[in-house]
Amino acid sequence: MTAEFALIQRYFSDPDVLRPDVLLGVGDDCAVLSPPAGKQLLVSMDTLNSGVHFFADVDPFTLGHKSLAVGLSDLAAMGAEPAWATLALSLPAVDDDWLEAFAQGFAQLAQRYQVQLIGGDTTRGALSISVQVHGFAVNRGLRRSAARAGDLIYVSGTLGDAALALHQYKQSGRPQAALMQRLQQPQPRVELGLAIADFAHACIDLSDGLTADLGHILSASQLGASIHQPDLPLSAPVRRHVEQTTDWSLPLSGGDDYELCFTLPPAQQSRLEALRPELDCELTCIGRIEAHTGLRLTTLDAGTQTISPAGYQHFRESV
Amino acid sequence: MTAEFALIQRYFSDPDVLRPDVLLGVGDDCAVLSPPAGKQLLVSMDTLNSGVHFFADVDPFTLGHKSLAVGLSDLAAMGAEPAWATLALSLPAVDDDWLEAFAQGFAQLAQRYQVQLIGGDTTRGALSISVQVHGFAVNRGLRRSAARAGDLIYVSGTLGDAALALHQYKQSGRPQAALMQRLQQPQPRVELGLAIADFAHACIDLSDGLTADLGHILSASQLGASIHQPDLPLSAPVRRHVEQTTDWSLPLSGGDDYELCFTLPPAQQSRLEALRPELDCELTCIGRIEAHTGLRLTTLDAGTQTISPAGYQHFRESV
Numbered sequence: 001m002t003a004e005f006a007l008i009q010r011y012f013s014d015p016d017v018l019r020p021d022v023l024l025g026v027g028d029d030c031a032v033l034s035p036p037a038g039k040q041l042l043v044s045m046d047t048l049n050s051g052v053h054f055f056a057d058v059d060p061f062t063l064g065h066k067s068l069a070v071g072l073s074d075l076a077a078m079g080a081e082p083a084w085a086t087l088a089l090s091l092p093a094v095d096d097d098w099l100e101a102f103a104q105g106f107a108q109l110a111q112r113y114q115v116q117l118i119g120g121d122t123t124r125g126a127l128s129i130s131v132q133v134h135g136f137a138v139n140r141g142l143r144r145s146a147a148r149a150g151d152l153i154y155v156s157g158t159l160g161d162a163a164l165a166l167h168q169y170k171q172s173g174r175p176q177a178a179l180m181q182r183l184q185q186p187q188p189r190v191e192l193g194l195a196i197a198d199f200a201h202a203c204i205d206l207s208d209g210l211t212a213d214l215g216h217i218l219s220a221s222q223l224g225a226s227i228h229q230p231d232l233p234l235s236a237p238v239r240r241h242v243e244q245t246t247d248w249s250l251p252l253s254g255g256d257d258y259e260l261c262f263t264l265p266p267a268q269q270s271r272l273e274a275l276r277p278e279l280d281c282e283l284t285c286i287g288r289i290e291a292h293t294g295l296r297l298t299t300l301d302a303g304t305q306t307i308s309p310a311g312y313q314h315f316r317e318s319v
Numbered sequence: 320m321t322a323e324f325a326l327i328q329r330y331f332s333d334p335d336v337l338r339p340d341v342l343l344g345v346g347d348d349c350a351v352l353s354p355p356a357g358k359q360l361l362v363s364m365d366t367l368n369s370g371v372h373f374f375a376d377v378d379p380f381t382l383g384h385k386s387l388a389v390g391l392s393d394l395a396a397m398g399a400e401p402a403w404a405t406l407a408l409s410l411p412a413v414d415d416d417w418l419e420a421f422a423q424g425f426a427q428l429a430q431r432y433q434v435q436l437i438g439g440d441t442t443r444g445a446l447s448i449s450v451q452v453h454g455f456a457v458n459r460g461l462r463r464s465a466a467r468a469g470d471l472i473y474v475s476g477t478l479g480d481a482a483l484a485l486h487q488y489k490q491s492g493r494p495q496a497a498l499m500q501r502l503q504q505p506q507p508r509v510e511l512g513l514a515i516a517d518f519a520h521a522c523i524d525l526s527d528g529l530t531a532d533l534g535h536i537l538s539a540s541q542l543g544a545s546i547h548q549p550d551l552p553l554s555a556p557v558r559r560h561v562e563q564t565t566d567w568s569l570p571l572s573g574g575d576d577y578e579l580c581f582t583l584p585p586a587q588q589s590r591l592e593a594l595r596p597e598l599d600c601e602l603t604c605i606g607r608i609e610a611h612t613g614l615r616l617t618t619l620d621a622g623t624q625t626i627s628p629a630g631y632q633h634f635r636e637s638v
Contacts, residue, residue: 024462041354045440052443125369128409205348
């Protein structure tokens with residue numbers, strides 16, 4: 001038995017998540033799976049690297065959570081139901097305490113959505129985590145390219161919290177705990193994605209920042225949008241920061257919030273309103289899709305200006 | 320458009336591989352796939368790290384090839400038909416020449432088996448490559464656990480070539496080119512895996528070395544085996560090395576050959592023989608599965624000895 005195999009078996013076998021569509025999980029050359037008939041399979045792979053996506057001394061429990069959360073957020077953005085995950089974990093050395101905490105953070109979130117870890121690879125190397133998630137959807141899921149002129153633009157939760165946590169960390173080393181939780185343990189909006197899958201048009205998750213990610217919807221849909229800055233949903237700390245600095249760049253272009261941004265025809269607004277009581281996140285209409293390309297921002301004092309999508313660039317910034 | 324997205328689009332879009340079962344490839348939060356009805360989905364994920372699995376100055380073309388080959392070899396070992404791949408690529412910096420060569424090596428092998436790259440992630444970090452492959456099989460594929468007492472044990476190709484290349488590289492820095500090709504550009508035995516899927520019992524690919532990988536079959540099947548050392552298929556350079564050193568550890572426990580080791584009932588031997596003309600690799604019977612647990616090795620001079628499975632341990636050795 002190789003170290004690789006033993007590590008996966010030891011830390012990542014979770015008897016609490018055993019799905020009937022997993023015919024063979026960890027332990028052979030491949031996992032063997034039985035996707036449901038009549039649905040599409042959706043997959044997404046994300047990598048988190050030490051020093052780029054997280055600090056080397058990050059709490060491994062929260063890192064385990066986030067490693068899975070970013071993928072579940074991609075499934076949520078397509079309106080898909082999570083099912084399986086694979087994990088490629090590169091570690092400088094085997095550290096039992098670290099691995100146990102990482103596995104617990106991963107497993108806690110996996111249990112919530114009954115996501116079974118079906119395989120992966122553990123190797124020696126600089127600390128790096130790649131997770132692929134697999135889920136199911138009907139009608140090919142929600143697409144970035146499906147926005148239509150006249151659609152209302154909604155976001156879930158609040159914007160800029162994760163970026164403010166990072167800002168505070170860099171400034172003082174003492175970020176507010178609630179903000180750090182938003183940065184380190186984002187809650188993927190799985191229930192929301194499933195709830196709107198039938199009637200929303202376009203959807204994306206906010207990993208790179210509102211303007212960058214909404215920009216993806218606009219370019220894929222070949223449309224434009226206007227957003228109304230005063231309507232952006234802000235937590236109390238971000239609102240204070242914006243008021244003190246008059247700088248809106250955190251909610252506009254800060255990454256890592258993992259909220260959903262979606263568009264829907266005005267006729268479906270009442271259907272969305274009816275969902276509110278069952279969802280554990282706020283929903284805020286922030287603007288409208290328009291035929292004229294470009295992203296326009298309306299502010300209280302400066303009128304309307306055209307802004308360029310700017311967000312997290314993987315080869316430019318780091319944590 | 321983020322750097323991540325642009326990089327994947329720029330280097331890894333291959334118009335020569337467009338499969339009808341890919342409803343949406345790179346460019347949204349998830350890829351959307353349509354697995355075939357009546358078959359199982361098989362997946363495997365492997366990581367290659369700089370300094371552990373390859374030298375930092377490795378030819379990027381061969382690295383692109385090998386990154387996909389190791390996964391296709393896992394599919395081959397289960398008798399599965401390759402279909403899709405995802406790629407998580409961490410790079411210290413964007414190097415256009417390097418990326419182009421890597422993508423070409425990946426694409427050349429992908430085209431051969433019509434494997435479509437459907438997504439992934441490119442991030443900044445220490446050079447690290449994780450590839451997940453996806454394929455289809457009927458009857459759950461070939462399993463490690465399916466060996467039966469009395470089965471004949473076969474291996475494809477020759478054993479120890481990759482390990483000898485590494486040995487020569489470490490000794491002199493000038494390994495033989497043919498051996499280096501075996502180390503850097505292994506040929507996954509996809510056709511062989513598919514050909515024997517109907518009648519072989521257990522199968523595994525030789526990534527960690529013959530005794531370690533055959534050991535996986537034995538422990539999964541709760542059986543033992545005898546192998547006849549003089550029958551191990553050796554290339555001319557490995558045969559010379561063994562004769563000069565009287566050390567059989569390269570063919571017995573050297574990793575990275577990516578040949579298949581499989582077991583089949585003697586009654587199916589003629590069916591295997593009939594396949595030989597269509598296959599581009601040798602097939603050699605090296606021993607037999609036995610009810611008595613343990614791995615026994617018969618040599619010409621020393622009789623029979625019991626050996627322990629030893630092979631590549633990911634947290635102990637490096638390139």
